[in-house]
Amino acid sequence: MTPEPDLRDALLAAVPSLRAFAISLSGQVDRADDLVQDTLLRALSNLHRFERGTNLNAWLFTILRNLFHSEYRKRRREVEDPDGSYAGRLKVQPEQGARLDFEDFRSALAKLPPDQREALLLVGASGFSYEEAAHICGCAVGTIKSRVNRARFRLASLLNVDDVDDLGPDSMTRAALQNS
Amino acid sequence: MTGEKGNKLARVIPEEFLDEKLTAEPKLDSTSQKRIGDQLRAMYDELMQQPVPDRFKELLEQLDKKDLETPE
Known part of the structure; x- marks a missing residue:
């Protein structure tokens, strides 16, 4: 070849x-x-x-x-x-x-378990579909979805995005409104 | 790669079933999810825009001179 x-x-x-x-x-x-x-x-x-x-x-x-x-x-x-x-x-x-703003984000990203970090990077940044990411990681699509979900949740709480620790009715309502 | 088999199996499982399983886990509201996504992409875009180090260009240029059929 x-x-x-x-x-x-x-x-x-x-x-x-x-x-x-x-x-x-x-x-x-x-x-x-x-x-x-x-x-x-x-x-x-x-x-x-x-x-x-x-x-x-x-x-x-x-x-x-x-x-x-x-x-x-x-x-x-x-x-x-x-x-x-x-x-x-x-x-x-x-x-x-x-x-400099990426500093916080990078150190939060570093705190994620490697499998969650990789799933989030593949789907959220590298532009792969869940199916492609599953193929790359050799696991089920559901596993990737779950890892991405957990990675986002953990990042949000590490970065205090929108005070996710305080899941009051406000954020619930907002989420409901945006999903509708 | 051995990942192929897993992926084909995964495609057989209906999406609804997987989504149902996900509801047991904590989920972010979409505002927070968007913020995380935006920050991630901004950080990543910056990395993507860094110039490609010469070592990679040189490595691939060597392909011109060397036949891949005979790796050393």
Whole structure:
């Protein structure tokens, strides 16, 4: 199989979204870039497994996600405090003119369990459908829905969005009105 | 990937059944849900707009010179 220029362009075009996902998932730019690099290398050596005409991005995200999790499991055995160190490293993150308001959001995101974080990132930010996200994570659609739901709820309470801890009649009424 | 099988099974389960199961969990009102979603996308968009590091361009440019049929 020879690398077609089209495919090379498609891979390059996928890099920004792979990086955004990897950075948000791992909380570290360096580690994210290593993940993206490993993803591209693995994709290139497994190109024969890619079904033409299917979603290339979803395939690449699947590879990246699996690499992240096998690495995460390995690290958890080795490293003392993976969650704490993740949150700490996130603060190094803001680069070129990153807005300060994202700081709170990023550290809240870091507090989510990895499976909830990934589900929310896939569906809420990367533009995948629930079905595609389920495919990427190798689980049922209902599991993804439930993880996204829990992730949102937890973020809202960590960020004190609209005082979700205080579920008074006002917010209930508002929700009811907006759903109608 | 092994995820395929799970996904095909998942498609067979009717959506209503899954939604029903979800009602047992805490759910956000849509205002809060929108705010979370907006913040998430804003943060993500910023990451998406970062320039692609040269290492990736170089990696893919090497494809021109090297046949994929013979990975080292």
